[in-house]
Every structure is written in C-alpha cells, then in structure tokens.
Amino acid sequence: MSTSEMKSRVVNEKVLVLERIFHAPQDLVFQMFKEADHLKHWWGPAGWELPVCHVDFRNGGSWHYCMKCVDRNQGDFYGMESWGKVIYKKIIEPETIIYTDYFSDAEGTIDETMPSSEITLEFIDIGNGQTKLVNHAEYVSAEALQKVMDMGMLQGITETWDRLEERLNY
Template identity: 75%
Template structure:
C-alpha cells in the first residue's frame, strides 16, 4: 500500500476533482479502467463485488455493472445491489476517458431521480513509472454534488482507489 493519498477539491461549486498518484505506468493504470477483467477486481468500496461488468469501450459504448455488498459486517447493506452505467463519450489512449455516469437498474435503464455525472479521467505520466490520475466529475448543480457527498461518496471513492492501488501492485 503506497502512501499516495487522494486529494479532493470542489471547483465552481459543482465539479468534484480527485487526484492521486499511483506507482504504476500510465498504460497499466489506463487498462484498469478499460478492461472488465481488471474493473471487477477493484471497482467499488471495500466489501463490495462486481458480479456483472459489461464493457463496450468505444465512444457511444456502454459500461453496465452491478455492485453487490458481500460483507456481513456492513449491516443493512449486506446483500444489497447497486447498478450503474456509464456512456463513453471520448477516449484518447492512454491519456483520457470521458463518460457520463448514471445510476441504473439491472436492465440498464437510467434512474432519472438520481443525478448523472459528467466524468473526465486524465492519466498523467510522471515520467518515473508513476501515474497521476485526475478525475473531474461535473454535477448539474451544487445541490446534487452535496447529495452524493452526503451519501458518503468520498469515502467510497477513497476505498475504491485504494483497491485500485492494490490491484496495480498485484499485476504489475
């Protein structure tokens, strides 16, 4: 486990920017977000698995997934399923991925009651075998950003990126 902490900040009241340095080359960090075989090993907070993970990695393609809580210690969350989908807009390998993130159901229908997010992931080669990942998530309003923050999203992303760091250590 490397000592690279995630840094977060809010810009323009509705853009959540997350940054973290990973001790792995840029191509490998990019592949973690591109390939289902990698994603299902690290996506989601601790105690959650990805029983469904379908990735169609191209502009207009969809990533549809299910997160399921398998940790009995998480109480009411145990056994819960959370479905999500991303619609890819643009990708420049291995530099950038742009997509819109939605809450969805098992059929892939977007949940209109939950806010969608426009996400840009930037993979910056630091030149020493390390990669800086910058995620910018733009919400429709400051209120929707506050809603997801109140849901504990930041802790979830912190744990998710910790799991990404562990996955990178395991495969590199």
C-alpha cells in the same frame, strides 16, 4: 502526495476534482479502466464485489455494472446492490476517458431521479513509472453533488482507488 493519499476539492460548487498518484505506468493504469477482467477485481468500495460487469469500451459505448455488498460487517448494506451505467463520450488511449456516469437498474435503464455526472479521467505520466490520475466530475447543480457526497461517495471512491492500487501492485 503519497500513493495512499487522495486530494479532493470542490470547484464552483458543482465540480469535484479528485487526484491520486499511483506507482504504475500510465498505460497499465489506463488498462485497469477499460477491461471488465480488471474492473471486476477493484471497482467499488471495500466489501463490495462486481457480479455484473459488461464493458463496450469505445466512443459511444457503455459500461453497465452492479456493485453488491458482500461484507456482513457492513450491517444494513450487506446484500445491497447498486447498479450503474457509463456512456463513453471520448477515449484517447492512454491519456483520457470522458463519459457520463449514471445510476441505473438491472436492465440498464437510467435512473432519472438520481444525479448523473460528466466525468473526465486524465492519466498523466509523471515519470519514474508513476501516473497521476485526475477525476473531474461535474454535476448539474450543487445540490446534486451534495446528494452523492451525503451518500458517502467520497469514502467509496477513496476505497475504490485503494483497491485499484492493490490491483496495480498485484
């Protein structure tokens, strides 16, 4: 698997597992997920920015953010905002981040009508300054997973991880 390839697989209909190798050390890849100054530069698909990014990176802490489409070529998406909120459950630096991922509004109120997911990120040192990132996302049902897939989540995370790779090589 080259660094530009992401492997994805659906497990038992409600779990999506994504994997990708980055040419960067484990501690650096982990750091990209814990600091707002880094997240602002790569989180979100191509053509989207993070104008709001508040991170309280600790067990029980949260991350509240807004992704905004700034690419006029994306048609109806241009100007759209997508708010999210993460509640961190367990952090083992630099190996694991476990959190619940929600859609939210600008005030941070969780949108109960949208699917949430339980995420486990594993940062695996595979030697030679490379890190395998494994994202294990579990949804409440197969329908919830399908809903986010239909929204283009797989393309969005692929583009997001492309931007992470660019940031790591910056």
